[in-house]
Amino acid sequence: MPIINTAIHLKDLPVPPPEKTGWPWTEGTECLPDLMPDGRKWPRISIVTPSYNYGQFIEETIRSVLLQGYPNLEYIIIDGGSTDNTVEIIQKYENYLTYWVSELDEGQTDAINKGYLYCTGDIFAWINADDAYTKSALQMVSKYYLKGYTFIAGSSLTLYVDGSTGIVNSVPCDFGRYLKFWIYCALPQVSVFVAKKISDNCFPLDKSLYYLMDYQFFLRVLSQRPKSAYTNEIWSKFRFHGKNKTGGYNSEGMEEFYQVALAESKKLPPIRRQIFAMYVKDFVVLHPLILNRLSLTPKEIIQALKLRPTIGQWTIFWKMLFKSIINLAK
Template identity: 40%
Template sequence: MSSDVPSPPKGKTGWPWDLPSESFSLNDWDDSKPTISIVTPSYNQGTFIEETIRSVIFQDYPNVEYIVMDGGSTDETVEILNRYDPWIDYWESTPDDGQAHAINKGLKRATGDIHGWLNSDDFFVPGALRGVAETFISSSCDALSGGRLLVDEDSNVTGWSIKPSFDPWRGGNTFPQDSTLWRSYVYDEIGYLDESYDFAMDFEFFIRLYKHFDILDTNHLIGAFRHHSDTKTRQHYHSVGINETRRAWETHLDAPTENISEDRDPGLFRHWWFWISHPRFLALPYVVQKSSEWLRS
């Protein structure tokens, strides 16, 4: 492990701030394994993006291509990107036409076999990409969707989410964006993100993925989704997000729109039948505690 990797800010410990063990190298590459390309769109998320970057470059999987598309941030983001430049395959900081445009620019530049994007205020859990690669190697699936941790502004674990399989005819309208990845050939069939969407570009893309390809649901935790006051989810879901979600639903699905949840944070007992039929998930408080200890260790 290179000692040249920037030291974490004072007081930051645990994942992904502590350096991996000496046996881990950022430079190892294994041509026998698939390459995973991760794109991070960014704009003025200097508070969180360093944690995002470290969670990608410290993954214990050798073949990771990392691309950051920043929209011309005016905070400390560019200074952070410069510090981590040797460990990012490509980054730029130029004005763009929105989040979907930034993501598309990165995905079109990506050369990996498996693609995904990770927003600049979220992060991957330890071992996430190794697990993703192993699942794709052992499966014929075209895409996979896993579980996620829920964290607060200080990266404290507040919950977790392992969703039931997406079923528009029974309700439920989300894919965990930070925990969903796909093979690069899917664009030949469904194209890239629809840049006319400002909020639900991920949901609209995943619906097209769902309609044309096999998405494997896995219980493995992959991403950590951060709830904080400046997230799009908290600020714009009811004003913009719900309408874009309905638009995507009506465009691509022959299913009743009343199955769309009006609440982006549905809470523990929203889908009561799921919890009754999956009693292992009632261990939520224990898992939250253990996940927090795991990230801090």
């Protein structure tokens, strides 16, 4: 039987590779007692990892989940039939997992959907196979949940390939603001936790989504007006290794924004929905202008205004036009 509801100690896990030191390799987390001070069980936290050919990263992910010192944890890994060493690594830790499988699927979103079916906890999150939690992250999340919060968003440390780092803090937002994807509302997915009674109303996610399943998920969560907590506590490490989907969406990524935003905007009142649809259509025209603003002539920008007069309500349009005129005069 898989070991569940038991905080795992460093000595319980397989010995890490000799070149690996520090958290979560040679350092663990002090475990919480089996029960809370009032004798109740700690809230159960269900974590899902979708995985495919990330054998170079997934062991750190697994250990960072298992070594949280958290007594009521479910950990599910759904692998899409990896052909590298991913399955071998998962098998090293299978006695500590609630469930895992390696089989062909229809992509990351499909894997998250499949993993969610095995979640029975009070709190839900997913962590990708190239990310990791920081020490005691789940212990801190549970404390927010016990205060009544049902949407809990922390911060994330970004690790870049050149060795530099950055921090992404969660920005407080509501459904209407987050819906406007052209306004950057940071929600580092790996550091966001949701009460399962809320997330139950969000699944299944659209498995055709390649980039923006987290955007769809958070919109569905925020539409329920959860009691939200935002903190600058760093609960995760996001590794930017150059092959991530996150960052600089191509035209297909922008199409997903339009698709998801318009679909989820149906939760708005009718008039607001129509206004939002107009904004989205405006941005379809504005986005290529923004990308190419340094090379566009005033004539080209004005031509876009003729095609879509409502883009004239956007301040950024006039800024681009004035800058193009100044550049032409130089």
